[in-house]
Amino acid sequence: MATKKFMFVNRKAPYGTAYALESLEVVLISAAFEQDVSLAFIDDGVYQITKGQDTTGIGQKNFSNTYKALGDYEVNKLYVEKESLEERGLTQDDLMDLVWEDEDEDWTEKPSIIMVSRSEMADVMAEQEVTLSF
Amino acid sequence: MALELDGQSIELDEEGYLVDLSAWTPEIAKALASGEDVELTDEHWDIINFLREYYEEYQIAPAVRVLTKAVGKRLGKDKGNSKYLYSLFPYGPGKQACKYAGLPKPTGCV
Numbered sequence: 375m376a377t378k379k380f381m382f383v384n385r386k387a388p389y390g391t392a393y394a395l396e397s398l399e400v401v402l403i404s405a406a407f408e409q410d411v412s413l414a415f416i417d418d419g420v421y422q423i424t425k426g427q428d429t430t431g432i433g434q435k436n437f438s439n440t441y442k443a444l445g446d447y448e449v450n451k452l453y454v455e456k457e458s459l460e461e462r463g464l465t466q467d468d469l470m471d472l473v474w475e476d477e478d479e480d481w482t483e484k485p486s487i488i489m490v491s492r493s494e495m496a497d498v499m500a501e502q503e504v505t506l507s508f
Numbered sequence: 509m510a511l512e513l514d515g516q517s518i519e520l521d522e523e524g525y526l527v528d529l530s531a532w533t534p535e536i537a538k539a540l541a542s543g544e545d546v547e548l549t550d551e552h553w554d555i556i557n558f559l560r561e562y563y564e565e566y567q568i569a570p571a572v573r574v575l576t577k578a579v580g581k582r583l584g585k586d587k588g589n590s591k592y593l594y595s596l597f598p599y600g601p602g603k604q605a606c607k608y609a610g611l612p613k614p615t616g617c618v
Contacts, residue, residue, distance in 0.1 A: 406571040435567070443566035446574045481581060 379410045381502040384419035389434055394422045397508035398440055405447035412451035412502075413444075414495060419508075420458045423469050423487075438470065445474030450486040457492050513539050525607050532560075532610030540608050544599070548608070552596050554583055559609040569614040572602040 382401050386393040405411045415423060422441070429436040444450070452472060459465060466489060475481040490498065499505060509520040518536060519527040524543075526532055537556060541548050548556070558579065562570055570578065572590070580588015587593075593601035602614040
């Protein structure tokens, strides 16, 4: 199967709507078909990968740990828009430490999160063959 | 569907996966396997236990490709290949091992 560059654009908070979880499931399916998958986190989407999520109060499954499995699926380009973090009073320290292991370098852990500005994000999006927005 | 075990009825979905993941016990794994004429060996248990730990940590059942790579890393390269995994789970390591481990069908498994 031909490999295409897929980008999944996440703009919604993790809970309250099904968008985040639906996106994550499609990401895992696309990656299982060995596509070149990257993710973008913009607007409230940045909350999807924040640390210390606790869903006990809303009675929903906390799926934040599933983002940590993305590295196993070779999904290791997670673009986060700096402006979206700043507008919400967040920094990269508020995000989970998402990494992937490089099999060719004795499983060395490497960061998956790539901080980009709004204009850099536009450039990354322009390079994609398929862009899906959630 | 349901699995009858020690006088209890354990609910399964239409493909034979446990409906209530928290109801899993090793005995259920053995019963599900024997229903498919598989006797679970230590080698099977290595994979089943790995899958349960993976699910506990990440809340998903890994795709076969991910399982293969992870097994290679944890249990050695000689086991991290689909030939070995298919020798244990001929119906597909993802589907069959996840079923015995009491996990949902792997995401991305068709």
